[in-house]
Structures are given as C-alpha cells and as structure tokens.
Amino acid sequence: MFLSWDETVDVVVIGSGFAGLAAAIEAYNTGVSVIVLEKMNAPGGNSIISDGGIAAAGTEMQKKRGIKDSAELMYRDMLKAGLFLNHPELVRKVTKQSNEILQWTINYLGVEFMDRVDIFGGHSVPRCYTPLGVSGSAIIKQQLAKLEEMGGKVRTQSYFKTFIKDSKEKLIGLLVRNKFDYKDAECGTDIYIGIKKGIVLATGGFGSDVNFRSAQDPRLTGKIDTTNKPFATAEALKEAFKINAMPVQLSHIQLGPWGTPDENGYGAGARFSDYIVFPYGIIVDPKSGRRIVNELADRKIMSDAILNIGHPCIGITDTKAVDTAGWDINPCLERGIVKKFTTPEELATYYGISSAELKITIEKYNSYIENNLDEDFGKHILTEATPISSPPYYGIRTWPKVHHTMGGVQINTRAQVIDFNQEPIPRLYAAGEVTGGIHGACRLGSCAITECLVFGRTAGINAATD
Numbered sequence: 370m371f372l373s374w375d376e377t378v379d380v381v382v383i384g385s386g387f388a389g390l391a392a393a394i395e396a397y398n399t400g401v402s403v404i405v406l407e408k409m410n411a412p413g414g415n416s417i418i419s420d421g422g423i424a425a426a427g428t429e430m431q432k433k434r435g436i437k438d439s440a441e442l443m444y445r446d447m448l449k450a451g452l453f454l455n456h457p458e459l460v461r462k463v464t465k466q467s468n469e470i471l472q473w474t475i476n477y478l479g480v481e482f483m484d485r486v487d488i489f490g491g492h493s494v495p496r497c498y499t500p501l502g503v504s505g506s507a508i509i510k511q512q513l514a515k516l517e518e519m520g521g522k523v524r525t526q527s528y529f530k531t532f533i534k535d536s537k538e539k540l541i542g543l544l545v546r547n548k549f550d551y552k553d554a555e556c557g558t559d560i561y562i563g564i565k566k567g568i569v570l571a572t573g574g575f576g577s578d579v580n581f582r583s584a585q586d587p588r589l590t591g592k593i594d595t596t597n598k599p600f601a602t603a604e605a606l607k608e609a610f611k612i613n614a615m616p617v618q619l620s621h622i623q624l625g626p627w628g629t630p631d632e633n634g635y636g637a638g639a640r641f642s643d644y645i646v647f648p649y650g651i652i653v654d655p656k657s658g659r660r661i662v663n664e665l666a667d668r669k670i671m672s673d674a675i676l677n678i679g680h681p682c683i684g685i686t687d688t689k690a691v692d693t694a695g696w697d698i699n700p701c702l703e704r705g706i707v708k709k710f711t712t713p714e715e716l717a718t719y720y721g722i723s724s725a726e727l728k729i730t731i732e733k734y735n736s737y738i739e740n741n742l743d744e745d746f747g748k749h750i751l752t753e754a755t756p757i758s759s760p761p762y763y764g765i766r767t768w769p770k771v772h773h774t775m776g777g778v779q780i781n782t783r784a785q786v787i788d789f790n791q792e793p794i795p796r797l798y799a800a801g802e803v804t805g806g807i808h809g810a811c812r813l814g815s816c817a818i819t820e821c822l823v824f825g826r827t828a829g830i831n832a833a834t835d
C-alpha cells in the first residue's frame with residue numbers, strides 16, 4: 370500500500386538503451402532533475418549488442434559517393450516495406466530528421482563511423498552508416514559519457530513495476546524494485562518515486578518474451594531463436610496498457626533472415642549474410658538448387674520466403690564479393706558458421722544440393738549480373754557486383770530469428786503516449802522499440818536506431834518541459 374514517496378524527481382526515464390539515454394540527455398539539457406532506471410545490472414539493453422547501423426538520407430557521405438537520396442525516398446521505402454501500415458506522420462519525422470540525428474551522433478556525441486555507406490534489403494539506395502567497431506556499444510558508450518558529463522547516471526537493478534495515479538487519474542509516480550535481481554526473487558526492496566514533470570517509457574521490445582510474442586504470432590514459439598537479450602520482455606508494455614495506452618500492431622514481429630541455426634543469438638553469421646551474401650550472392654533452397662527470393666528484398670519478404678520453404682536455405686558467395694564488401698570473415702570461418710569450398714560442386718555436395726541444378730542457378734544469376742537485370746526476382750544489381758566465379762566459394766545455412774518487435778504503444782509526433790480515446794496520456798512519453806507504428810509490417814535495416822534517437826530526444830525534451 371502506497372504511503373509516501375521515497376524520493377521525488379522531475380523526470381524518470383525507464384530503460385537505458387538508445388532511446389532512454391537520448392531522452393535522458395535531452396531532459397538533463399533543459400536543467401531538470403532526471404533519474405534513469407534500468408532493471409539489469411548494466412546499462413545498454415539490446416542497443417549495446419546491436420551493430421549500431423544508422424540509416425540517414427541526403428548526407429554528405431552519400432553525396433561524396435554520388436548517391437542520390439532524400440528524406441522523401443527514405444519515407445517511401447519505409448512505407449513500402451511496412452506495407453503502408455506505418456503511421457505516416459511518425460515516419461515523416463524520422464526520415465526528415467535522419468540526417469540531423471546522424472550529425473548529432475557524430476558532432477554532439479562524438480561517435481566515429483566507418484568510411485562506407487551500405488545498402489540493406491528494402492532500401493532503394495545505400496544509406497546505412499556503421500560505427501567503428503560495428504557495434505551499438507560505440508554509441509551507447511558516448512551517450513553514457515555525455516550523461517556522466519552532465520552529472521547523470523543510470524540506476525541499474527531498478528525494475529519498474531507499475532505506474533501510480535492519484536484519485537483524479539493523474540499519473541503521479543512509479544513503484545520500483547530496487548536492487549532487483551532476475552536470479553533471486555527475494556532480492557531488493559520496493560520504493561515509490563514521485564514525478565513532478567514526466568515519465569519516458571523506453572523499455573525496448575519483447576523479442577525474448579515467448580508467451581507474449583507467440584500470443585501475437587503463434588509461429589514464434591520457443592523453438593524459434595532470437596537475436597535479443599533474454600530480458601527483452603513485455604512487462605512494462607503491459608503496465609502501459611493497464612493505464613489505457615493504445616496497443617499498435619503487436620503481431621508485426623520481425624524475423625532476421627540472416628540468422629543461422631549454426632550459432633545461438635545474433636552471432637557472427639548475420640553480418641556475413643547481410644553485408645556479403647545478400648548484396649552480392651544468392652540464397653538457394655538445397656532441395657531444388659534454385660534461388661528462392663530477391664536477396665535484397667526487405668526482411669519480411671526474405672524471412673517469409675525461407676520459413677515457407679520449411680528448412681534452412683544456403684547463402685552462397687565468392688571471394689571477390691568478400692573483398693568488395695571489405696569484411697574480415699575469419700571469425701565466421703573459425704567458428705565453422707561459414708564454410709569454404711574450392712569449387713561450387715564441392716559446396717553443393719557438402720550441403721546436399723544437386724550440383725547440376727546449382728551450376729544452372731549460378732550461371733543464370735551471373736548472366737543477370739552481366740546484363741544488370743535479375744529476370745527472376747528483380748534484385749537491385751549493385752554497380753560493384755560481379756559474377757559468382759572467384760574461388761574459394763563460401764556457404765552459410767540461413768534460418769530466420771526473432772529480431773525486432775514493430776508493435777508497441779501508440780505515440781504522436783511529440784512522443785506522447787496515446788490512449789484509447791486517441792488523447793495523449795498526460796505526463797507519459799515513449800520512444801524506441803516499446804512504441805508501435807513507425808515501421809508498420811516490417812522495419813528496414815538501420816532504421817531502428819534512427820527512430821530511437823529521434824523520438825528519444827523528443828520524448829526527453831517534452832517530458833521535461835510540457
């Protein structure tokens with residue numbers, strides 16, 4: 370039973386991933402008091418294990434390479450992949466501010482990026498920027514440093530339990546478990562935190578919550594692996610629903626087509642497929658020896674194609690593609706996730722593919738590269754793509770994994786959480802993967818980080834100043 374506040378603060382941010390830290394930084398910048406709650410014993414959430422790739426349109430890095438892009442084109446790409454279920458005004462904001470947010474990470478946070486611009490499935494042009502180290506930790510580290518510079522800090526092992534309202538239904542505080550420990554239910558004590566201004570919900574997605582996700586999409590039982598950390602669960606989302614936050618598109622759960630059954634979680638193979646096989650190679654059904662999909666289609670189209678085949682498919686590429694992509698694939702080879710072969714016949718035998726069929730498939734694909742036209746699936750043939758003909762050849766087994774939850778609470782462009790009557794819930798803001806509607810049926814690669822930072826900053830400013 371609630372009696373009195375253990376402490377009071379202007380703004381509480383729940384969650385310490387990209388969205389929560391961006392919100393905390395901006396709230397601090399307005400001069401208010403801020404607490405950042407994090408249930409785990411370290412900050413960073415799924416953000417810290419991500420690749421850190423950000424999508425942005427109309428940047429100097431694109432112009433330098435002669436890539437013609439615009440916020441409008443990125444907007445159209447996101448809507449097309451999202452099957453037009455996206456809330457357009459939210460997509461408009463993300464795409465319009467994408468270049469500005471990339472500059473914010475570089476100039477304000479001090480994140481360094483690799484000198485490359487990549488294309489992932491569903492984007493019309495290369496517009497994805499990868500930080501040095503290919504890890505979201507490069508961004509989180511700088512966000513934490515900025516927070517510390519301001520005198521702020523993440524309060525770890527602080528588990529948000531529920532919202533507290535007064536007799537007039539006004540949101541006035543939170544119940545939080547201090548010294549929380551997943552491994553010890555008895556651990557910690559409950560405290561009450563009073564809120565003077567606002568709350569930012571930035572608790573991430575629910576990719577690891579098998580009960581919750583399989584209720585939305587019954588295919589996603591515990592038998593399907595996930596790239597998420599095990600604590601990516603839905604408890605905070607459910608608390609938001611209890612105070613009438615509008616649920617949006619919860620059944621749209623993204624599977625990463627680059628998953629491989631030969632390692633757990635995200636692993637090293639995902640990068641091999643995403644950066645090398647998909648742009649330059651092919652995916653083949655081992656039973657037929659034929660391609661099954663446009664390898665540069667969006668994640669939904671690709672994952673559905675592989676799931677419909679019903680067994681792992683084989684990603685195939687060659688040495689020239691590895692050189693062009695410019696990645697070190699030794700970690701994948703050392704772990705046995707990617708296999709190396711002298712000839713396509715050897716590769717075919719290893720994966721149980723008919724070598725006659727594979728020969729036809731590769732010859733056909735190579736002719737598409739030479740003619741700059743994929744007659745089977747309409748794949749975007751990149752200018753630097755070359756025929757699959759340079760030994761050694763490489764193969765990887767692909768099988769999708771739960772990666773991103775597109776659904777969540779509804780927000781407006783001010784990051785206010787919207788209720789069942791389509792009114793903002795006073796004092797409640799949300800950003801990042803806990804929100805729904807930005808990506809519709811399918812999130813394009815690298816657009817989550819853009820979205821987390823754009824809406825995280827908005828949520829932080831508005832929670833502190835409304």
Ligand SMILES: Cc1cc2nc3c(=O)[nH]c(=O)nc-3n(C[C@H](O)[C@H](O)[C@H](O)COP(=O)(O)OP(=O)(O)OC[C@H]3O[C@@H](n4cnc5c(N)ncnc54)[C@H](O)[C@@H]3O)c2cc1C
Nearest residue numbers: 384386388408414415416420422529573801802815817818
């Ligand atoms: C392996 C991997 C690679 C990815 N790579 C990319 C990429 O390159 N580009 C891209 O755009 N996207 C990528 N994504 C997606 C993107 O990283 C996520 O969508 C994004 O990090 C989500 O950020 P967030 O701040 O919303 O949530 P998170 O980073 O997950 O943070 C949420 C935090 O809230 C905490 N929390 C949850 N519930 C509570 C509670 N009850 N009390 C207190 N704290 C709580 C969690 O512990 C967590 O730390 C990737 C995702 C994964 C899993």
